[in-house]
Amino acid sequence: MTRELIMEAGQRTVRMETEAVAALEHRINGEFQRACEMILQCPGRAIVTGMGKSGHIGRKIAATLASTGTPSFFVHPGEASHGDLGMITRDDLVIAISNSGSSAEVLTLLPLLKRLGIPMVSMTGKADSPLAQAAEANLDISVQTEACPLNLAPTSSTTVTLVMGDALAVALLEARGFTAEDFAFSHPGGALGRRLLLKVEDVMHAGEELPQVHPETLLSKALLEMTTKGFGMTTIVDQKGELLGVFTDGDLRRVIDHKIELDKATMEQVMSHRPKTVSADTLAAEALRIMEDYKITALVVEDEAHFPVGVLHMHDILRAGVI
Structure with a gap:
């Protein structure tokens, strides 16, 4: 590839992902509000799960939620089917992420979650998918096309998922009245924590x-x-x-x-x-x-x-x- 083609590929990727993120603003709707209300009313933790790249993004979303006032952690759906489901209690809520909405490892958990009466928020790219249909609230993370020229590698879709997770975390942060001092208590080892806590x-x-x-x-x-x-x-x-x-x-x-x-x-x-x-x-x-x-x-x-x-x-x- 020439230098010009390399530059064009990078710029095209940024442009496509920027456009995909911009489309999210109109999806902050009633479903988003319902998801926030469910999490706010949850007496337990927000358990995030997802397979593959969705799982990687899910780990970051769980970490962001936990550091901004919403107790949360990530559970791998494959491991959940082999014992880790015991980490989830009836007081918890599950945030399940799957762009296709049909990841087998995630769908396997649905009957078990339903039996336990655990509410679920889904983040999918297909509103008619099994996962979206099973959730009490579904957040639309669909994209027209991936930034990958083959339209295969998760690129735009994972970026959109991450931003939707951030939107969820920030909305919950503000709804809880989470303060800078609260944030510092979650980050006592960081520079911000020392500035806000050390006397x-x-x-x-x-x-x-x-x-x-x-x-x-x-x-x-x-x-x-x-x-x-x-x-x-x-x-x-x-x-x-x-x-x-x-x-x-x-x-x-x-x-x-x-x-x-x-x-x-x-x-x-x-x-x-x-x-x-x-x-x-x-x-x-x-x-x-x-x-x-x-x-x-x-x-x-x-x-x-x-x-x-x-x-x-x-x-x-x-x-x-x-x-």
Whole structure:
């Protein structure tokens, strides 16, 4: 093939699949609404099944449903006939996928599902197929032709099936009032989960790690506290432990510029008043935003009584993967 023919084949495939997906919008109809209502009313899980390429797409649909508030998993129809049907309970609902609507492995399950009284939503390319006729709701995933030039390999049909599955998942997500925080709980290991779940208290330094000096402490001794704790700053507290201010590496540079004697100046004379603080239950992502906005690298963590309970460094947040 020439370069031009290769490019044409790729572009034609994209064009055909785009047109097939565009046709789906008019199929979001009463059947789609019925399918959503059935799944919303289901007290159990949405069990997705399908054979061959439909099965591959079904696995992704099940994963998308599960991560967006609809408990779901995939069951291979062949394995279901050899024991895995025991994974499906009377409280569940089945989403059966078959472009032809006549996949033997899927049809074999129909009498068993009916006997158990398990409702079924089908996704087929033929509304008059056995599978579509057996379902309480059928989602039309038909295509005029596959992108494959032989009209054999599932291409446009699998793309359309995937998009219909996404439409179902998103509609259910919105109907359930699923939030970003709910999504984060399903993805605690991902970057989004860390941004929405990780709090300051999870990564801050507390107890003996918290640098503290009193206002009458000499600057030279305060520098030892800063060096020992390694945060490039120290808090200044009164005798009761209430926060009065902070002293940072930036403050030290200003002290040197003003030629202040390190062995004579006290923290009361050189500290910064009204430092930026956060509470322990603040999201780490919000703490990072504050640091970036004010161009600082550490924050004092204080309780409701304005007593310092910890210190948070930007490196702690970055190490935790909150970016």
